[in-house]
Amino acid sequence: MNPREMLATAVAEARAGLAEGGVPIGAALFTRDGKLLGRGHNRRVQWDDPAIHAETDAFRAAGRQRDYRDTVMVTTLSPCWYCSGLVRQFNIGAVIIGEASNFHGGHDWLAELGVEVAVLDDPDCTAMLGSFIEANPALWHEDIGVAD
Amino acid sequence: MNPREMLATAVAEARAGLAEGGVPIGAALFTRDGKLLGRGHNRRVQWDDPAIHAETDAFRAAGRQRDYRDTVMVTTLSPCWYCSGLVRQFNIGAVIIGEASNFHGGHDWLAELGVEVAVLDDPDCTAMLGSFIEANPALWHEDIGVAD
Numbered sequence: 001m002n003p004r005e006m007l008a009t010a011v012a013e014a015r016a017g018l019a020e021g022g023v024p025i026g027a028a029l030f031t032r033d034g035k036l037l038g039r040g041h042n043r044r045v046q047w048d049d050p051a052i053h054a055e056t057d058a059f060r061a062a063g064r065q066r067d068y069r070d071t072v073m074v075t076t077l078s079p080c081w082y083c084s085g086l087v088r089q090f091n092i093g094a095v096i097i098g099e100a101s102n103f104h105g106g107h108d109w110l111a112e113l114g115v116e117v118a119v120l121d122d123p124d125c126t127a128m129l130g131s132f133i134e135a136n137p138a139l140w141h142e143d144i145g146v147a148d
Numbered sequence: 149m150n151p152r153e154m155l156a157t158a159v160a161e162a163r164a165g166l167a168e169g170g171v172p173i174g175a176a177l178f179t180r181d182g183k184l185l186g187r188g189h190n191r192r193v194q195w196d197d198p199a200i201h202a203e204t205d206a207f208r209a210a211g212r213q214r215d216y217r218d219t220v221m222v223t224t225l226s227p228c229w230y231c232s233g234l235v236r237q238f239n240i241g242a243v244i245i246g247e248a249s250n251f252h253g254g255h256d257w258l259a260e261l262g263v264e265v266a267v268l269d270d271p272d273c274t275a276m277l278g279s280f281i282e283a284n285p286a287l288w289h290e291d292i293g294v295a296d
Contacts, residue, residue, distance in 0.1 A: 044212065051199075051208040051234075060199040064192065067295035085233020085254070086199075090293035106233070145238035147215035 001034030003096045003118055006074040007125075009039055010098065013054065014076045014128060017041035023136075023143050024128050027054035027075040029062045032093065037071065038062030044143055053143075055083035059090075068092045076125045078105040080144055087115060094118075098125030102133060103144065149182030151244045151266055154222040155273075157187055158246065161202065162224045162276060165189035171284075171291050172276050175202035175223040177210045180241065185219065186210030192291055201291075203231035207238075216240045224273045226253040228292060235263060242266075246273030250281060251292065 006028065013026025028039040040057025043049050052060075055075050065071070068090045073079070076098035079087065084106025087095055094116035097107060101121075111117040133140045141148070154176065161174025176187040188205025191197050200208075203223050213219070216238045221227070224246035227235065232254025235243055242264035245255060249269075259265040281288045289296070 048212060049208055050210075050212050050238075051204045056199045056204075060197055062198075064196060064198050064290065066290060068293060069295060081233040081237040082230070083233070085229040085231070085236075088233075089229040090198075091295065142212065142214060145216060147217060147239065 001030070003074070003120060004122075006030055006034070006072065006096055007076070007098055007120060007122060009036065010054070010074045010076045011122075011124060011128075013039050013041040013058075014125070017043075017046070017054075018128065018132065020046050022046045023139065024132050025054040025075070025077050027058040027073060029058045029092075030072045030074065032070045032072055037065070042143065045139070050142075053080065053083050055079055055086060059086060072096060076122075077129060078103055078107050078119070079110075080105040084110055088113060096120065098122040099129070101126050102129045149178070151222070151268060152270075154178055154182070154220065154244055155224070155246055155268060155270060157184065158202070158222045158224045159270075159272060159276075161187050161189040161206075162273070165191075165194070165202075166276065166280065168194050170194045171287065172280050173202040173223070173225050175206040175221060177206045177240075178220045178222065180218045180220055185213070190291065193287070198291075201228065201231050203227055203234060207234060220244060224270075225277060226251055226255050226267070227258075228253040232258055236261060244268065246270040247277070249274050250277045 018024035038061030043052035074096040078100035166172035186209030191200035222244040226248035
């Protein structure tokens with residue numbers, strides 16, 4: 001399974017979130033050889049839960065694991081500091097990112113720490129979230145902790 | 149409300165977690181003037197959920213907020229990178245920490261970034277978690293992402 005195939009799962013999650021009226025960011029946790037461990041999306045609106053970003057939802061869905069070094073977190077958007085911290089703490093080995101244009105989180109920091117990071121510059125990811133941010137600036141700012 | 153009074157809420161949460169058979173780490177989110185917004189504890193064992201650390205549980209329990217700059221996260225243990233990333237992303241203004249002896253997370257990083265950080269060196273916090281780690285080393289390692 002190549003990075004773009006993994007990203008497709010995250011994109012499907014983002015689209016599901018959008019259809020639910022939520023922030024359209026999706027993620028999935030795979031093993032390096034392509035086995036899906038968990039998938040998820042941002043649930044701030046849907047569940048009234050500010051703690052569920054796409055990456056934390058995928059991590060949650062993967063259940064308890066003993067070793068994340070051979071796992072890959074794929075996400076439609078550059079992971080925020082919260083989600084980058086998750087990757088660092090649990091030693092997730094690689095991060096595949098759809099786009100980092102709408103938001104630039106902690107992925108450079110992760111790369112410096114030795115995490116394999118790939119930014120795919122996927123135009124569908126950029127367009128989907130870009131349109132959402134334009135239409136919902138207050139919700140977007142809330143989701144990334146930017147106060148008025 | 150002083151830092152030790154705030155810490156008492158986090159300690160009560162850690163004790164509740166211990167009584168449930170879980171990892172005894174507790175946290176609470178307050179406003180600076182002492183209003184409790186949310187409290188919680190590690191739920192890895194209880195809910196089979198690796199994403200719920202004490203700090204993320206307290207953050208979740210506080211619900212959706214527009215501005216965290218005047219909030220204080222109090223936790224029985226130095227926040228791991230995951231929880232430190234949460235503090236950074238949402239601009240939580242201050243972190244009060246029971247102890248950093250059993251585990252030293254990202255609180256120095258937060259202090260460098262301008263977050264007000266206080267480590268209280270509370271002997272009860274240190275003893276409670278220290279005993280738990282001694283009795284449950286594998287579970288503890290799982291909770292902080294240390295593979296065998």
